[in-house]
Amino acid sequence: MAETMEKPEKVTEREEAEEELSFEELGLDPRLTRALLKKGIQKPTPIQRVAIPLVLEGKDVVARAKTGSGKTFAYLVPLLQKLFADVARTKLAPSAFVLVPTRELCQQVYAEVLSLIELCRVQLKAVQLTSKMPDSELRNALAGPPDILISTPACIPKCMSVGVLQSTFISGSLEILVLDEADLLLSYGYEEDIKALTPHIPKHCQCLLMSATSSDDVEKLKKLILHNPFILTLPEVGDVKDDIIPKNVQQFWVRIMVLLF
């Protein structure tokens, strides 16, 4: 049964201080904080403030916060930090899969990953795949292999069926799986593709599910993929831009409900 933790009056000052926490104080690598700063990002948004430490700790997380609240960096930045620690490992398949419902989002996430990798000057390789790519292109993209694979879910079964991604290698290498815009994945027809991947997700793999809304589909995915996740839900207050910029408006965001199953 889920339990809601609400803010008691007495800890107002402490929580307001927590609202001022910087990326460094959340435990982010200085290379990443500097990279974010170069991108004009100075302070974490509410969802980033809660999600980043949990992801760094290796927890499974479901994050529900509306469009524009900064969910992409809430998973991407700690995901990259976890891979920094392990750049020299021998791998047979990507360590992280980021699965998204559309090619456009795939492109956007890929661009953010490339920009962060470049700004941090780390030796990580990311690829974006589409299921329309010819087998030879898929094979080239996965040669190496890359550290991070960004694609729609349909790409994974295709790569397995044409033999460019071995299921045993996925089981041996996958450390982090992200389902971004999870509320759209099933309605966009990816249920069977996700089910095809599920048996190959290793038990130790950390799973993150990001969503703008809660829905039956999100619940279904949560049950299919995650293990005892932290459920982060931001109350819907104010306008989308308010989440990100003015500090005084952020004071309204004191109530983040952390639901732990």
Ligand SMILES: Nc1ncnc2c1ncn2[C@@H]1O[C@H](COP(=O)(O)OP(=O)(O)OP(=O)(O)O)[C@@H](O)[C@H]1O
């Ligand atoms: N901490 C931050 N400070 C300022 N801007 C930020 C911060 N985090 C993210 N942004 C910017 O806010 C915009 C929206 O972020 P993002 O796309 O991650 O939202 P989202 O919650 O993932 O939305 P969606 O539900 O559409 O995926 C982006 O332009 C991003 O660069």
